[in-house]
Amino acid sequence: MGTHWSVQVENRVAVVTISNPPANALSKHVLEELSESLTALENDPAVKVVIITGEGRFFIAGADIKEFTHMDGADGKAAAERGQRLFDRLETFPKPIIAAINGACLGGGLELAMACHIRLAAAEAKLGLPELNLGLIPGYGGTQRLPRLVGRGRATQMILTSEMIGGEEACRIGLAEAVYPAEQLLDEAKKLAYAISEKSAVTMKLALEAVHGSATLPLDEGLAREAALFGQAFQTQDVKEGVAAFLEKRKPKFSDL
Template identity: 70%
Template sequence: MSYHNLKVVIKNRVALVAIDHPPANALNKSTLTELEAMLDSLEQDQQVKVIVLSGEGRFFVAGADIKEFTALSGDDAEAMAVAGQRVFNRIESYPKPIIAAINGACLGGGLELAMACHIRLAAAEAKLGLPELNLGIIPGYGGTQRLPRLVGRGKATQMILTSEMIGGDEAHRIGLVDAVYPLDQLLAEARQLAAAIADKSSVALRLALAAIQASTTETFEQGLAREAALFNEAFCSEDRKEGVAAFLEKRKPQFNDR
């Protein structure tokens, strides 16, 4: 499948997806549409087990396309927010792991996109923030909901109300990203992490992600019940049999993703 604003390279069960919308990789309507199409395509691709999402050039995503705002009415703005939220919700609940490799400016919609990913790695040089209040608006793609869950309500409120931008090291310190690396090592580290994950059974990966997602959408008791049901599904898989046999035989499992 061809894209105008995305670059997709598949290698060793890992899809490397780079947002390529010069000059700042802004999330315009067409880029969001392509992201959704990419998710559809890669979900069905049996050769892809993990996705690494980054930005082409010096930016991850520097925000929404402000030029598109000038043509919006109030009702249009709400529809745009709902459409963006739909895509990012899809990422958060995606059945294959998505790793954000934040290589540069990650602002507004870019940070909202990164927060929807399952794992976030950042370059020390990256800049992260939700500066929407500088434009007289608020985050609309889930930023007011996901940021407090990651860094706490107080810090999230401070970042949103002041439009504060922080670097990769500070983002790691407060729990916004999971690891930070020098820029020239970031993608290699992301690929190495993706490769380690891709060695696992795709069945177990899908079920683990579903169980983890339940921790944010259901009560603790409901989450435990969901985990038990998913554990049972994993236990009945062919890959469970292979995994147990490999453990007993002291060898590396050869999963068939069934």
């Protein structure tokens, strides 16, 4: 992986940790390294589930503000488009990605977390989109993903006030799926990842594609996509094994286990 991203694989689960002191900021170089890491993880048959977390007290505290000092309008648009493409890749990644939000998760950090498939937060975490404090707006998808997760009104309030919320509140409004004490967070993320990793990789990929359609397609098109993917599942060996295991009252042995 890159110099700012480390990876540890255990039981088919990759824990990817950002380390870019002091606040794990997302510089252009750090984002490029993340893209390279995603390519390696996608192509690694030993990895079925990915956890992204931060080193130290921070998850990711945002973009590298120093890079903004020499940017004009065209530069800003290009930077936003690069970040959006990368986070779109996270959202459509063929393997489940869990964000373990261990600390400050602000700006681009929250935008990254919102692009992950599942978010778990430490109670001590702080989540928010403070870009308006800098005279900016969120640019890596925050204005689009936050309303889809918490509702338009709550998202508008958070964006316009630059409000930071804790893990408990993030869970209450649907920005996180669960909240844990910081010292338990990574272990709980691993437990969830291990449970998911027992499923068939090929059908997990189909399920992720179907769920993503719920956010991007009208209902009738989403249902058509689901039916097509349901049919694809029947073309795999894993459906035969899964059905046989159910009827024989045993645990399935999917092709990638």
